[in-house]
Amino acid sequence: MSTAELVLRLLVAAGLGAVVGVERQLSDEAAGFRTHLLVAMGSALFALVSIQAAHDTRIAAQVVTGIGFLGAGAILRSGTTVHGIATAASLWVVAAVGMATAFGDWVGALVATAVAVVVLRMVKKLEANLLRRWRTRRAELVLGLEPAQDVDALVRRISAAGMLVRGVECRDGEAGRSVRLSLEVPAHLSPDSAADAARPLAQVRELTWSA
Numbered sequence: 001m002s003t004a005e006l007v008l009r010l011l012v013a014a015g016l017g018a019v020v021g022v023e024r025q026l027s028d029e030a031a032g033f034r035t036h037l038l039v040a041m042g043s044a045l046f047a048l049v050s051i052q053a054a055h056d057t058r059i060a061a062q063v064v065t066g067i068g069f070l071g072a073g074a075i076l077r078s079g080t081t082v083h084g085i086a087t088a089a090s091l092w093v094v095a096a097v098g099m100a101t102a103f104g105d106w107v108g109a110l111v112a113t114a115v116a117v118v119v120l121r122m123v124k125k126l127e128a129n130l131l132r133r134w135r136t137r138r139a140e141l142v143l144g145l146e147p148a149q150d151v152d153a154l155v156r157r158i159s160a161a162g163m164l165v166r167g168v169e170c171r172d173g174e175a176g177r178s179v180r181l182s183l184e185v186p187a188h189l190s191p192d193s194a195a196d197a198a199r200p201l202a203q204v205r206e207l208t209w210s211a
Contacts, residue, residue, distance in 0.1 A: 006048060013044035013101040016113040017094040023120045029087045039067065039091050040098035047102030067095040090116060136164075137209050139183040139191040144176055144203035151179060154201050161197040162189055178205070185209065 017040020018033055025032030043063045050058075093116045100109040141158075145151065155165050158181065167182035179202065185191050191209040198204060 001048075001051065009048065009101050009104070010041055010044055012106075012109070013098040014038075014041040016040055016097050016101065016109055019113055020090050020094050020097075020116050020120070023117050024087055024090055027120070031087045031091060036091065036094045040094040040101075043067070043095040043098035044102040045098075047099040051102065063095055063099060067092055086120060090120060136184040136186055137191065139163075139185050139194060139207065139209035141181040141183060141191075141194050141198065141204070142206035143179045143181070143198055144205050145170075145179050145201070146176065149177075149201055154179065154198060155181070157201060158183070158194055158197045161193055162186060163194050163197075 014037050018037040020040075021031075021033040021036030024036060046063045093112060097109045097112050097116075100112065143154070145154065151168060151170060155168060159165055163186070164184040165181055166184055167180075169180040169182075171178045171180075181194070183191075183194055185194065191207060195204045195207050
């Protein structure tokens, strides 16, 4: 392999890694432009060394192992929430892109880079939209109900509005009957929808919900 071709492969690997790194940088991830560029170029260099060393695949294999440690460093845990898994995966991908470039697989490297950017940028928005659509929130609705009113009719009315009634608690007191409903509200509905559905049959006293 000539020196010019070696330099070209290193530069292409660095450029493709930088493309993925820009997306991570725009997402405010700690491992951004520089990290992805260096990982891609470094893995390419290791692969080129393996080529020069009579295709000693052990060198390239060590890149796969080493990138796992670097990716693990990008994963952060805060309570029950884990951040950085996508960035760890993108580092793993750009390492593979760098190696593919070094071995002359230009098409594979370009396709992998394009797919990685699309997945990181576009699929994230799709996932967020789906979660907003299907995720539910818990809500508590406290109502004042006349003794003659039917609690089952109230439950049916709220269920028909698209909410799931998880629990019903009734208490009779001097101020009349108090009904507490435990609800699951789909993300695309406002918890106020439950109060709106109940108002024709009962007096709304309190509405609380989790974010």
